[in-house]
Amino acid sequence: MRLAVLGAGAVGPAAAVLAVSRGHSVALWSPRGGGTHGIGATLRVEGVIAGTARVDVAVDVSRALWQAEAVLVSVPPHALGPVLRRVAPMLHEGVPVLLAPSHSLAPLLLDRLLASLGRAAPIGAMATPPLLAAREAGDLVRITALREGVEIAAVPAAAATGLAQLAADLFGVPFRPLPDAVGAALANHDAVLQAALAIANATRIEGAEPWDIHERLTPAVCRLAERLDAERLHLAHALGHAVTPLPTALARAHGVEEAPLFRMAAAMAAQGAAPGPLGLDATHLAESVTYGLALWLRLAEARGLAMPLTAAAVAVLEALWGSALSGDDLLEGLDLAQLPTLMRDGHPR
Incomplete structure (x- = not known):
């Protein structure tokens, strides 16, 4: 599966490594550009996973989304709204979008943006990212822990089970479906x-x-x-x-x-x-x-x-x-x- 990762702080690149380790291909995009500075064709990883992972660094979001079969958005909470508004017109019909983590009721914002364009896509709201990570250097990521389980909700709500299965296939950790997106917002302990x-x-x-x-x-x-x-x-x-x-x-x-x-x-x-x-x-x-x-x-x-x-x-x-x-x-x-x-x-x- 081809995954577009939007966000290049610590979680985005670390999630990209996880996905590559499970046989998926990944395009990585940084909203401000600086997050991918120092990353060439590979990411180095230390911690619970060690080695290298090949990624495609996209210079713009349209290239990251090209042929993507799933999208992961992982940016700080204050940047999530601007990023969703920026990328919504370029998201393709039916391609799942995972927010890792989701903040507030962001899935409903993205759903409204897509509806205004006459499009629909299942949107997953993770209560937490599937891992704990730190960015050690330009191309070096340290994954300190994998979550024992992650709660995920969806808009529309009925898509949660399918998105939980998709996320588990991408990242290799268990995901538990929640009844709705409010559950994900309340899970932010x-x-x-x-x-x-x-x-x-x-x-x-x-x-x-x-x-x-x-x-x-x-x-x-x-x-x-x-x-x-x-x-x-x-x-x-x-x-x-x-x-x-x-x-x-x-x-x-x-x-x-x-x-x-x-x-x-x-x-x-x-x-x-x-x-x-x-x-x-x-x-x-x-x-x-x-x-x-x-x-x-x-x-x-x-x-x-x-x-x-x-x-x-x-x-x-x-x-x-x-x-x-x-x-x-x-x-x-x-x-x-x-x-x-x-x-x-x-x-x-």
Whole structure:
């Protein structure tokens, strides 16, 4: 199968390596061009997979999409909307698109863009990427772990099982279909952890003081994260979803024994450094607040549910960062009142 990978940070090239290792061919494209700098005809890979992988570096997106039988989009959350708007006119009828990971309700944005062009394609929303990776150099990628399982939803919802099978064939890890795209948005357990850490370490972040995420998971920070997570789980239950609690998700992701969160922190810290963000750059909080907590508040409001601690966390972070963090461009043109129908069927053609 020929896969087009749109995004050349860490996850995109690492996913390309996985796909090549399973016999697929890959074209790799960087939205800004810099991501593919230093990559020739091959990628070097270290970690759980070692060796080289042949890829075709595309100078423009149309070449990346040429003859593609599937498309993987893996870009930062603040770049996802612009990238989807840029590539939608070039996507081919019926070719599956996988968002790794999906942010907010991005699959519905892409579906609306395609509907406006009179086209349709199944869109997969991964709750997390299928791997953990870091970009070591221009053509060197380190894959530190493969996920034990990834949750995936789809628009239209009925396509989830087929897209789960497709993703498993491409990347070789198990995928579990979710009922709808809201489930994928609620499965973002990292959002509560990032928000709690940002509140507790705001002065370190502001002063660009090096700090380690796992070392700063103190009992107090863990209590805040657990209470934020309880509100996420309550919302998910009210919307008919069973999502993975934060400690269980971290145990699976890091291969440590599940325990009270603050006890797990020491085991995760022993696995190596996990540097925290430096500087009050709002993009650091985009995934956790803009496309995480703030989205959940919108969903809760539409349902008539209160999430007082989540609302307070968003307000405190906006005050600390001195900027609005709730503007979600991925919800453009979306009528939340029509959400159940849109998730099930997509936008009308």
